[in-house]
Amino acid sequence: MVRDxxxxxxxxxxxxxxxxxxxxxxVQDAVEIALKRWPVEGIPERPDAWLxxxxxxxxxxxxxxxxxxxxKLALLQPLEQAPPDDRLRLIFTCCHPALAREAQxxxxxxVVCGLTTAQIAAAFLASESAVxxxxxxxxxxxxDAGIPYRIPRDDELPDRLNDVLTVIYLLFNExxxxxxxxxxxxxxxxxxxxxxxxxxxxxxPNEPEVxxxxxxxxxxxxxxxxxxxxxxxxxxxxxxxxxxxxHAAIADATALLTRTARRYHAPGPYQLQAAIAACHSxxxxxxxxxxxxxxxxxxxxxxxxxxxxxxLHRSIALSYVRGPAAALAELDGMATGxxxxxxxxxxxxxxxxxxxxxxxxxxxxxxxxxxxxxPAQLGLLNERLAR
Amino acid sequence: MKYVLxxxxxxxxxxxxxxxxxxxxxxxxxxxxxxxxDHADKITNRGSKLQGRETATTVRLDSxxxxxxxxxxxxxxxxxxxxxxxxxxxxxxxxxxxxWPACPVIEIRxxxxx
Numbered sequence: 001m002v003r004d005x006x007x008x009x010x011x012x013x014x015x016x017x018x019x020x021x022x023x024x025x026x027v028q029d030a031v032e033i034a035l036k037r038w039p040v041e042g043i044p045e046r047p048d049a050w051l052x053x054x055x056x057x058x059x060x061x062x063x064x065x066x067x068x069x070x071x072k073l074a075l076l077q078p079l080e081q082a083p084p085d086d087r088l089r090l091i092f093t094c095c096h097p098a099l100a101r102e103a104q105x106x107x108x109x110x111v112v113c114g115l116t117t118a119q120i121a122a123a124f125l126a127s128e129s130a131v132x133x134x135x136x137x138x139x140x141x142x143x144d145a146g147i148p149y150r151i152p153r154d155d156e157l158p159d160r161l162n163d164v165l166t167v168i169y170l171l172f173n174e175x176x177x178x179x180x181x182x183x184x185x186x187x188x189x190x191x192x193x194x195x196x197x198x199x200x201x202x203x204x205p206n207e208p209e210v211x212x213x214x215x216x217x218x219x220x221x222x223x224x225x226x227x228x229x230x231x232x233x234x235x236x237x238x239x240x241x242x243x244x245x246x247h248a249a250i251a252d253a254t255a256l257l258t259r260t261a262r263r264y265h266a267p268g269p270y271q272l273q274a275a276i277a278a279c280h281s282x283x284x285x286x287x288x289x290x291x292x293x294x295x296x297x298x299x300x301x302x303x304x305x306x307x308x309x310x311x312l313h314r315s316i317a318l319s320y321v322r323g324p325a326a327a328l329a330e331l332d333g334m335a336t337g338x339x340x341x342x343x344x345x346x347x348x349x350x351x352x353x354x355x356x357x358x359x360x361x362x363x364x365x366x367x368x369x370x371x372x373x374x375p376a377q378l379g380l381l382n383e384r385l386a387r
Numbered sequence: 388m389k390y391v392l393x394x395x396x397x398x399x400x401x402x403x404x405x406x407x408x409x410x411x412x413x414x415x416x417x418x419x420x421x422x423x424x425d426h427a428d429k430i431t432n433r434g435s436k437l438q439g440r441e442t443a444t445t446v447r448l449d450s451x452x453x454x455x456x457x458x459x460x461x462x463x464x465x466x467x468x469x470x471x472x473x474x475x476x477x478x479x480x481x482x483x484x485x486x487w488p489a490c491p492v493i494e495i496r497x498x499x500x501x
Contacts, residue, residue, distance in 0.1 A: 096477075146388040146477045152478070
């Protein structure tokens with residue numbers, strides 16, 4: 001509820017006051033008050049007007065000595081209708097490349113999604129003071145270094161949009177990988193990531209990679225119900241009960257992806273990853289997955305983003321097309337870049353087991369377990385090691 | 388907003404530059420002068436190109452040691468020149484430095500208003 005209005009208010013206030021930091025403080029105060037009072041008093045009829053009024057009153061209070069803001073705030077009329085949506089500018093400012101990635105993430109959550117510092121700290125298992133400091137520093141830099149509150153020019157847009165998508169993708173990954181059954185009630189970063197991408201897609205409907213990321217997130221979320229056992233253990237894609245997937249959501253996301261692919265050619269990395277997720281989502285069973293198609297998509301992805309992690313995932317697809325021996329040979333060829341990566345060792349273990357090399361598989365699983373702190377993944381690895 | 392651009396040389400750049408012949412060096416300088424001309428309306432102080440790091444002397448008033456032979460920062464990257472610009476915001480400064488034809492690192496620092 002707060003999320004739908006906080007960013008809008010922040011956007012409007014930054015435009016009005018011309019001071020990112022001051023406007024953001026007012027919104028944060030209003031959000032804190034709303035979170036205390038709405039659960040008790042009920043959600044007001046016009047939440048946007050309520051937040052606006054509280055922020056304005058707060059602003060007159062706090063900025064009493066600053067004549068400049070005071071006069072501007074005094075001119076503000078009670079909110080008759082929703083303010084113009086300035087959130088696109090807000091997003092680009094929060095994700096400006098002159099800010100460190102961690103600061104971009106924290107700022108976007110706080111300013112655009114209206115999360116409190118405490119909520120952000122809880123989501124990232126960080127201390128509240130560390131997050132608060134990160135946000136304060138970032139806001140100071142926006143003001144002092146002259147980071148503009150503006151949508152980038154056309155020639156700058158592709159790079160800048162890429163920064164925004166990277167931030168959202170990070171949020172999504174953080175939420176997706178750290179999610180366990182127990183943490184289902186804590187802040188759902190995956191939900192924030194989807195909300196942000198949907199917002200961005202609404203504001204920039206003609207950007208194919210935004211649509212691609214939206215489809216990617218929705219395809220992953222459609223499998224949520226099958227990802228954990230009732231006891232809270234992680235279930236791998238190949239072992240999931242496919243009847244419990246949200247097939248309507250899968251169809252919607254796939255349709256979005258198809259529409260986008262038809263309109264624009266040369267799909268980018270997010271569309272390709274979404275297409276891979278769609279192949280998995282449409283397969284009736286794990287063995288019936290269209291592995292040759294997935295292999296082609298990974299090859300395309302690797303030409304755009306030759307990362308070791310994409311190579312690792314490609315080798316899994318390769319094992320179903322050309323067998324575990326070929327996949328293992330490929331995987332071992334990439335070993336240097338992936339030694340510290342748990343999934344590399346877990347995948348090797350799987351391939352070694354397929355080849356009957358049980359002792360080596362056990363060693364690889366042990367290495368994988370050493371490299372992950374994620375309880376869900378650890379549970380799975382320990383179970384394999386105990387067999 | 389006013390910013391100072393600090394041009395920073397890397398060892399690699401310095402070595403490559405030293406290996407150029409006279410005509411190539413002249414061409415490299417010509418491109419730098421051209422850049423200054425292209426952005427003349429934004430440049431409020433052309434600043435200076437500095438001599439090499441081996442010529443630097445650092446004075447430390449806060450410790451017993453009064454002078455140090457060498458630059459303040461021991462590292463592979465050294466400030467080799469600076470210039471002051473006056474532009475709309477950081478994005479304009481970023482656009483400007485994208486076309487800088489010489490050393491590979493530039494630090495953009497807003498000027499403090501005193």
